[in-house]
Amino acid sequence: VRARRRILVVDDDDGIREVAQMSLEMVGGHEVLTASCGYDAVVRAREARPDAILLDVMMPGLDGPATFARLQADPDSCRIPVILLTAKLQPADRARFAEIGVRAVIAKPFDPMTLSDEVADILGWARRPAASP
Amino acid sequence: VRALIALGFALAIAALVRAPGHWGGHAVDRVFAQAVYDAAAGIGAVLCLWRASAVDKGRAAWSLIALAFVLELAGSTVYAVLYGASGGPVPSVADAFWVAFYVPMAAALVLRVRAAGGVPRAVILDVMIAAATLGSISAAFAADVVTDTDGGSLAHRLTALAYPVGDLVLVLLVLQLAAANAWRLGRAATLVAGCFLLWAVTDTVHAAQTAHGTYVAGGVLDLGWIFPFVLLGAAAWLVPDPPTPFRRTAGGRALVVPVGFAIVAVVMVLYSGLVDANLVAVALAATALACLVARFALIFRRHLALVARTGPVLDVVHDAFMSFDERGLVTDWNSAAEATFGWSREEVLGRDFVATFLPEDRREAQRRHMSHFLATGEDDVLDRRLERTVLHRDGRTIPIELMISSQETDDGYTFNAFLRDITARREVETAKDEFVAIVSHELRTPLTSIRGSLGLLASGVLDSEPAKAERMLEVALENTDRLVRLVNDMLDIERIESGTVHLARQACDAGQLVHDAADAMRTAAMLAGVTLDVPGGHGALWADPDRVLQTLTNLISNAIKFSPEGATVWLGVDARGDEIVFAVRDEGRGIPPDKLELIFERFQQVDSSDAREKGGTGLGLAICRSIVEQHGGRIWAESVGDGSTFQFTLPAAPAIQSPRTAALAGAVGDGSGADRAR
Numbered sequence: 001v002r003a004r005r006r007i008l009v010v011d012d013d014d015g016i017r018e019v020a021q022m023s024l025e026m027v028g029g030h031e032v033l034t035a036s037c038g039y040d041a042v043v044r045a046r047e048a049r050p051d052a053i054l055l056d057v058m059m060p061g062l063d064g065p066a067t068f069a070r071l072q073a074d075p076d077s078c079r080i081p082v083i084l085l086t087a088k089l090q091p092a093d094r095a096r097f098a099e100i101g102v103r104a105v106i107a108k109p110f111d112p113m114t115l116s117d118e119v120a121d122i123l124g125w126a127r128r129p130a131a132s133p
Numbered sequence: 134v135r136a137l138i139a140l141g142f143a144l145a146i147a148a149l150v151r152a153p154g155h156w157g158g159h160a161v162d163r164v165f166a167q168a169v170y171d172a173a174a175g176i177g178a179v180l181c182l183w184r185a186s187a188v189d190k191g192r193a194a195w196s197l198i199a200l201a202f203v204l205e206l207a208g209s210t211v212y213a214v215l216y217g218a219s220g221g222p223v224p225s226v227a228d229a230f231w232v233a234f235y236v237p238m239a240a241a242l243v244l245r246v247r248a249a250g251g252v253p254r255a256v257i258l259d260v261m262i263a264a265a266t267l268g269s270i271s272a273a274f275a276a277d278v279v280t281d282t283d284g285g286s287l288a289h290r291l292t293a294l295a296y297p298v299g300d301l302v303l304v305l306l307v308l309q310l311a312a313a314n315a316w317r318l319g320r321a322a323t324l325v326a327g328c329f330l331l332w333a334v335t336d337t338v339h340a341a342q343t344a345h346g347t348y349v350a351g352g353v354l355d356l357g358w359i360f361p362f363v364l365l366g367a368a369a370w371l372v373p374d375p376p377t378p379f380r381r382t383a384g385g386r387a388l389v390v391p392v393g394f395a396i397v398a399v400v401m402v403l404y405s406g407l408v409d410a411n412l413v414a415v416a417l418a419a420t421a422l423a424c425l426v427a428r429f430a431l432i433f434r435r436h437l438a439l440v441a442r443t444g445p446v447l448d449v450v451h452d453a454f455m456s457f458d459e460r461g462l463v464t465d466w467n468s469a470a471e472a473t474f475g476w477s478r479e480e481v482l483g484r485d486f487v488a489t490f491l492p493e494d495r496r497e498a499q500r501r502h503m504s505h506f507l508a509t510g511e512d513d514v515l516d517r518r519l520e521r522t523v524l525h526r527d528g529r530t531i532p533i534e535l536m537i538s539s540q541e542t543d544d545g546y547t548f549n550a551f552l553r554d555i556t557a558r559r560e561v562e563t564a565k566d567e568f569v570a571i572v573s574h575e576l577r578t579p580l581t582s583i584r585g586s587l588g589l590l591a592s593g594v595l596d597s598e599p600a601k602a603e604r605m606l607e608v609a610l611e612n613t614d615r616l617v618r619l620v621n622d623m624l625d626i627e628r629i630e631s632g633t634v635h636l637a638r639q640a641c642d643a644g645q646l647v648h649d650a651a652d653a654m655r656t657a658a659m660l661a662g663v664t665l666d667v668p669g670g671h672g673a674l675w676a677d678p679d680r681v682l683q684t685l686t687n688l689i690s691n692a693i694k695f696s697p698e699g700a701t702v703w704l705g706v707d708a709r710g711d712e713i714v715f716a717v718r719d720e721g722r723g724i725p726p727d728k729l730e731l732i733f734e735r736f737q738q739v740d741s742s743d744a745r746e747k748g749g750t751g752l753g754l755a756i757c758r759s760i761v762e763q764h765g766g767r768i769w770a771e772s773v774g775d776g777s778t779f780q781f782t783l784p785a786a787p788a789i790q791s792p793r794t795a796a797l798a799g800a801v802g803d804g805s806g807a808d809r810a811r
Contacts, residue, residue, distance in 0.1 A: 015582030015608045022601060023585060026594045058574060087577035090570055108577050109584035113592050 005125065006031045006048065010041040010067065011056040011085065019112060020054060020085070028116025038062025042070045045077040052123055054106070057086035057097075065100055072101070081123055085110070140176065166355045171209050173362035178202035180369035191248065195369065197241035202362070204234045224292040232292075235299035242306035245322075256312040258428040259391040264305045265421035266394040269401040271297050271337045272414040293340040300333035312390070324368035328361035335361075395425040453533075453552040457486045459507055459545045461500075473533075473554050475526030490523045492530060507546070515539050515548075520555070532559050571736045575619060575751065579612035586612075615750070622752040626735065629680075629759040636677040636763060640786040643672035643681075643706045643713045650685035651704060657690065662698035665689070670706040672713040673786035680760045681783065687753045688717040688779045695721030712766070712782040724772040732770065733758040757781070 007030050011017040014036075021032045033048055035041040038059055045053060053071070057064035064084055071077045084097055087108040097105050104122045106115070120127045178199045185195035208230030215226065307326040335357025342348035398421035405414035447454045447467040453474065456465035463486050466478045474481075474490065481489070487496050487503075506512045515537055522530045535552040586605035589595055595602040628634040651667045658665045674681070685704075692702040696719045705716035724732065736751040761768040761781045768781035 013578055013582065015612050016578065016585070018604065018608055019582055019585030019589065022589055022595075022605060026589065026598075026601070027592075087574045087581060088570060109581040112585040112588040113594075 004029060004031055005051040006033065007119070008033045008035060008041065008045055008048065008050040008053045010035045010038070010053065010059075010064075012036055012059045013056070016056070016085075016108070020110075020115065023112035023115045024119075027113055028119070030116065038064075038067035038070070041067050042074065042077070045071055045080060046074060049076070050080060052119060053080055053082045054085050054119070055082050055102075057084055057088055057093075065097075068100060068102060083119060083122060140172075166359070167209065167213060170355065170359050170362075171206060173359050173366070174202050174206045174209065177362040177366040177369070178206065180366045184369040191245065194241040194244045194248075197237040197244070198365070198369075201234045201236075201238040201241070202365075204230050204237070208234070224288055228292050228295075232295050232299065235302065239302055239306060242303065242310060246306065246309045255428060255431055256309065258424050258431065259312055260305055260308045262391040262398070262421045262424040262428065263308050263394045264301065265417045265424060266398040266401065267304060267333070268301055269398060269405065269414045269417035269421065271301060271333070272417055273401065273405050273409060273411055274337045274341045289343075293343045296336035297333060297340050300329060300336050303329040304333050308390075321368040321371050324364045324371070328364040328368070331357055331361045331364070391425055391428055395422055398422050398425075450551075453554070454550070455486065455552065456547055456549045458547055459503075461485050461487050461503060463489075464547065465549075470552070473525075473531070473552065474523075492522060492524060495521075523552075531556055568735065572623070575736060576616070579616040579619070582612040583609050583616070619750040619752070622750045622756060626752055626756050626759055629756065629763055632763070634763075636680060638675055638677055638764075641674050641676065641678045641681070643674045643708075643715070643783075644668075644670050646674070646678060646681050647685060647704050647706050647715070650682055650689055653682070653686050654689045654693065658693050658702070661693050661696065663693045663696045664699075664701040666701050666703040668705055672706055672708040674713050674783055675786040676764050676783045680764075684757045684760050684781065685715065685717070687757050691753060692717050692719035692721065692779075695719060697721070708785060709782075711785050713785050714780055714782050716778055716780045718776060718778040720776040723775055724770055724777045726772070729770050729772060733768065 005028075007024055009017055009020045009024070009032055011020065011034075017034050017036065021034055024030045024032045033044055033050060035044050038061055041053070041055065042062075044050075055064045055067060059067070062070065064086070068082055068084075071080065071082060081103045084102050084105045085108060086093070086097075086105060094105065106118060110118075117127050119125070181195050181199035181202060185192050185199060188195065208227040211230060212225065212227035304326070307322070307329055310322060311326070335354060338357070339348060339354060342354070348354070398418040401418035402415055402422070405411040405418065447465070448469075450467065451469055453470035453472075454465065454467040455463060455470050457463050463481050463484050466476070466481050468478075470481075471477055476484075476489070487499050491499055502512075502514065518534060518536055520532065520534050523533055525531050532555050533552045534555045535550050537548055537550040540547045540549060586609040590602060590605050590609075595605060625634075647670075648667060651665050655665065689702060689704070696702060700720040702720075703716070703718040705714075705718070707714045707716075733754045735755040758768050761783065764783050766782040766784065768779070771778045771780070
């Protein structure tokens with residue numbers, strides 16, 4: 001069943017958050033929630049139970065990996081697949097991210113026209129859900 | 134040729150297997166012995182000529198040996214023709230040929246010694262020790278010839294003595310040859326050496342027997358002349374040993390030969406001195422012992438000279454220096470090494486460097502490498518710049534750069550290593566890598582927004598949503614501005630720090646600059662609802678006014694950004710001695726103590742979100758610091774309770790300046806109250 005999915009976008013940068021939201025909504029046809037910090041993300045994930053979380057790595061306070069750890073520790077959010085979104089992609093970082101158990105890493109800058117397809121492929125969703133314009 | 138050799142051997146063996154009882158006295162024995170002797174010498178000469186024609190190197194030497202054989206043969210023939218089987222007088226014409234034999238033979242050996250690369254002084258001493266000892270033995274047997282006047286005429290005795298002396302010279306030369314080859318003789322050279330030794334013994338016994346009148350031609354002793362020819366022939370026949378590709382000094386083993394001979398010399402001194410009362414033998418043996426003393430003195434002096442030459446130099450160089458021997462034991466250690474590794478020289482000398490300095494997992498490989506090198510000379514480490522991790526005395530590992538060279542000494546190999554602790558360099562490299570990572574992150578972040586918003590706009594998905602399209606355009610624009618600021622700031626800081634920016638220093642009024650900066654920031658302050666409190670102070674400053682203004686506006690801008698609405702930002706300027714102190718104080722959230730220094734580093738905001746949230750680049754304070762430091766001033770932050778104060782110093786204008794500066798200097802302290810802006 002091709003359905004609209006609910007995705008939580010977590011990024012401290014206003015511009016990136018807006019662009020990612022716009023891309024997932026307008027191109028992917030998904031419902032998008034946003035959070036501008038890790039603490040907010042943990043709360044919103046528990047409340048809204050999104051189908052996936054796009055998580056920035058470099059954030060003040062709780063950074064991406066720390067936020068992921070909290071999400072995993074919470075029985076309400078531990079099953080939600082998490083994809084890291086990062087501008088920091090040295091080989092050492094890739095190895096570190098692979099270790100902590102996120103589903104995938106998407107590099108910034110990303111292409112807003114293919115972002116939702118990329119997410120769909122990673123999570124095994126059908127591309128372009130029915131609600132796509 | 135092989136047939137001739139076989140014949141020679143057959144004859145020699147035939148001579149040897151004759152029952153011993155048949156030897157001596159009979160004319161037939163004498164003739165038979167003569168025939169075997171001539172045959173052996175002839176075959177030897179032919180073999181040596183054959184070898185001379187077959188080899189590239191050593192042709193002259195083998196030819197000379199052949200010539201020596203021919204002379205020997207000639208002497209024998211002359212003797213037989215002139216005196217027949219009855220025996221001739223001593224000395225005879227034949228003796229001239231036989232003594233002449235030694236000349237080409239010695240020349241051949243000298244050629245071989247030269248070809249082996251000459252002989253160092255230490256080796257000459259070794260040979261002298263051996264020679265004097267052998268001479269002593271010889272004298273113990275044959276000295277009667279000289280001392281006993283009943284032994285015949287002087288000519289007779291001198292002739293008899295000429296042979297053992299000549300043999301001794303040859304033995305000496307062979308020993309030199311052996312020494313020059315690090316006491317490793319090939320099979321051919323060993324046979325030649327054996328040949329001369331046998332001759333030396335035979336001639337010594339012959340001289341003694343002649344002196345006592347007991348020598349009988351055709352006796353067993355004659356075998357001592359015949360058999361060496363067989364040995365020489367075999368030496369010529371043998372395929373030469375392949376040249377040893379790797380030549381190494383035998384280390385401590387080099388001393389085995391001289392010390393061995395010296396022990397014999399001691400025995401000779403005791404025997405000849407106490408039992409035999411043979412002064413010549415004692416003197417020769419004593420000479421051998423004196424040479425041994427000289428030999429050790431040479432080693433010791435060389436060692437002292439090395440220490441004297443290198444010690445002081447090694448202690449003033451900044452690199453650590455360490456030497457170790459073939460066994461891996463540390464033999465030298467300078468003061469820089471003490472500082473690097475924490476071991477004092479006294480403690481470390483004689484320690485196994487592998488176990489002391491290498492991490493556990495590298496030890497086995499290092500030991501294998503070392504033995505492989507000593508066995509084969511193959512190596513891929515020496516004389517190269519290497520980077521390794523080694524152990525400090527306290528157990529921590531330190532990265533080092535090193536270069537090892539090897540040196541051949543009398544005691545085998547010595548390995549010398551210069552090492553440098555590269556911890557600091559590694560840290561710089563790490564910091565550089567981190568900086569590049571941060572910069573790439575800082576550049577990627579605005580680029581992500583620009584790329585994303587423009588991508589959405591270009592695709593047309595927002596065509597039906599003008600409000601959203603407009604918002605995306607704004608995002609692109611804001612982030613483009615941010616990117617421009619970031620690039621500008623990065624270039625700015627780079628230029629200031631590298632000194633490519635020329636500071637247009639001039640006398641200027643500090644108070645005026647503070648006013649100008651406040652004016653520039655007034656709009657921003659107004660928008661943020663922040664009051665700027667500007668003092669009326671003055672101070673004659675020696676600086677680049679544009680850069681001072683840049684620093685001030687940067688600090689004021691930061692203060693406004695972090696001030697809550699309704700707060701005040703205070704500016705201050707004060708002349709203290711030959712410095713002018715500027716201050717910018719806010720009522721913001723303050724700075725944690727551990728960040729007070731760090732915030733002046735690039736991209737080191739108190740909170741990494743600050744830059745983006747407040748529209749900064751994360752480089753503002755780093756630029757301020759660069760500017761201030763280029764002027765020779767200092768910048769620092771203080772934070773007590775609410776709010777923080779940023780202060781920096783710049784040099785005051787010197788007292789005697791242009792008239793304009795003097796006028797400015799006169800105005801210092803002439804305050805006119807606060808100037809408020811809202």
